[in-house]
Amino acid sequence: MLGYRVPAPDAAMLISGARGRGDAPFRVVTGHGAYIMPFFRKVRFLTLAMCESEVAEKCVTQQGITLNVRAVIAFKVGNDEQSIVSAAQRFLSDQNQMSVLTGRIFSGHLRSIIGSMTVEQIIRERQKLATEILDGSKEEMAKIGLTVDALQIQSIDDGDLGYILAMSAPHNAAIQQQAQIAQAKADQAAAEAEQESQRNQAEFARHTAIVQAQYKAEVDRAQAQAAQAGPLAQAQAQREVLEMRTELAQRAAELRQQELVAEVVRPAEAEAERVRILAVADAEKMKIQAEAAASHDRVALDRMLIDQLPEIVKQAAQGLAGANLTVLNGASGLSEVATGLVGQGLAIFDSLRGGLDGHRADDLTEQQPAELTGPAAN
Structure with a gap:
């Protein structure tokens, strides 16, 4: 607005040409503006900064x-x-x-x-x-x-x-002395701290070494056990395999022994028993021949029966050799079988002799070979 002036915040506006308050030769305005009449008022500014x-x-x-x-x-x-x-x-x-x-x-x-x-x-x-x-x-x-x-x-x-410097010299010396004392104490404390640190480090190193040694011993023991576990397990497995193989070999030997008994021993024993039976038959033959020689009435008949007796026993023995016969008590059982065969032959012989007493010698001569052949074949 024309003629309206406002002072700065850090300034005072002085308006001259008008009476101020009190004895002031001019009007002072701060903090607000004022209307200035042109040509009649003059404005100046004084800094308050x-x-x-x-x-x-x-x-x-x-x-x-x-x-x-x-x-x-x-x-x-x-x-x-x-x-x-x-x-x-x-x-x-x-x-x-x-x-x-x-x-x-x-x-x-x-x-x-x-x-x-x-x-x-x-x-x-x-x-x-x-x-x-x-x-x-x-x-x-x-x-x-x-x-x-x-x-x-x-x-x-x-x-x-140098007065101020000289004045400060005693104080400076005292300060220097205190500083040296403090430095010495600090150095001593640092040395003690360093020694304590070294002791702690040595103790820590010793403790660490002990722990590491214990740990290494545990590791070595574990590794040794692990290393032994393989060979021990392998040896145990091999031992078990050998035991199984031994058991199988024993079973195989037992089976082979049974096979040998069935294939070799028993046939051999049967053959031996057959030979013995034949020998017994021959002996009986000789005995019968001797008895027949002593008897004048039945010489011819007895000689004929005697001649047929070995053939009967032989047929029985051949039947025994070819039969699938299981003998439970070994050689004793075979002896019993052979003895039974011989006894059977003698029983047949005695039966024939008694049956032929009521027949004629001619009929006995014709029929006896056929009757003797039948039981032997059976």
């Missing part, structure tokens, strides 16, 4: 020692209307002069205060120095409408005199 001023001053202490002091002052125009009016009347045309004038004010107070203190006090009580400077300059700064936000002493030195 923070400003900075640096101070570098050579100061002489109470002991006569020259010190180089550097400080920084942070200040601004006060927020109240009276401070704005005071600052505007002094710095409105050249606002940069605020920093110059502030630096000079603080330089004077700095020299004055340092001149009343010793170097030791200045070094040890730097904050006290800053507070005294602020208190001494506060009234003067208020008169020109300025307030100090902060004062920071940046550095204090004595140039090449």
